[in-house]
Amino acid sequence: GDSVTQMEGPVTLSEEAFLTINCTYTATGYPSLFWYVQYPGEGLQLLLKATKADDKGSNKGFEATYRKETTSFHLEKGSVQVSDSAVYFCALRGTTGYSSASKIIFGSGTRLSIRP
Amino acid sequence: DTEVTQTPKHLVMGMTNKKSLKCEQHMGHRAMYWYKQKAKKPPELMFVYSYEKLSINESVPSRFSPECPNSSLLNLHLHALQPEDSALYLCASSRILDRISSYNEQFFGPGTRLTVL
Numbered sequence: 001g002d003s004v005t006q007m008e009g010p011v012t013l014s015e016e017a018f019l020t021i022n023c024t025y026t027a028t029g030y031p032s033l034f035w036y037v038q039y040p041g042e043g044l045q046l047l048l049k050a051t052k053a054d055d056k057g058s059n060k061g062f063e064a065t066y067r068k069e070t071t072s073f074h075l076e077k078g079s080v081q082v083s084d085s086a087v088y089f090c091a092l093r094g095t096t097g098y099s100s101a102s103k104i105i106f107g108s109g110t111r112l113s114i115r116p
Numbered sequence: 117d118t119e120v121t122q123t124p125k126h127l128v129m130g131m132t133n134k135k136s137l138k139c140e141q142h143m144g145h146r147a148m149y150w151y152k153q154k155a156k157k158p159p160e161l162m163f164v165y166s167y168e169k170l171s172i173n174e175s176v177p178s179r180f181s182p183e184c185p186n187s188s189l190l191n192l193h194l195h196a197l198q199p200e201d202s203a204l205y206l207c208a209s210s211r212i213l214d215r216i217s218s219y220n221e222q223f224f225g226p227g228t229r230l231t232v233l
Contacts, residue, residue: 043206044224106158
């Protein structure tokens with residue numbers, strides 16, 4: 001079945017450092033890919049998305065490119081801030097059937113902590 | 117109004133209690149979802165409603181009973197829960213339930229943190 005694998009955390013960086021959180025997926029067809037962020041004590045917020053190969057999603061300085069050839073969707077940010085401290089979930093939604101399209105498959109989450 | 121609201125924010129209940137979680141959206145979305153998120157784990161889908169009808173039940177125990185009384189509201193009725201049911205319960209909605217990705221984007225509420233004693 002469909003699955004998402006993302007790098008284990010926690011990840012601790014200093015402010016203004018470069019961030020990469022790796023994410024790879026397994027899915028049939030052409031899934032839509034997402035990054036969600038969850039701040040402490042809150043629900044999920046969609047950070048960015050990409051729906052087809054070579055699409056680049058971007059938001060708030062974060063970027064991720066849908067790489068079909070490597071089945072990856074790595075999250076990057078050039079200069080992180082303390083306010084970026086949160087848990088980041090890579091996720092996919094399938095497109096090969098009604099049930100698959102209804103369900104978001106999440107990775108295990110990566111906790112990011114930014115030191116001032 | 118572009119948000120999903122959930123009440124209560126926190127809930128503590130005993131194993132013999134009956135309680136309900138509520139979710140509301142006024143975005144005109146016709147698909148609504150319940151997820152369960154255990155500590156330090158990703159959310160897991162429980163139920164999906166489409167046009168107020170239950171479309172997907174991910175083999176959830178019967179002590180969880182969803183209800184969609186109208187297109188804006190989604191309830192989750194709880195009865196005889198176990199301590200292992202303690203979790204963050206997230207509600208989400210999307211424009212419709214369909215394979216077209218732009219209509220299927222899910223918007224999440226802040227969640228209800230449930231503790232079962």
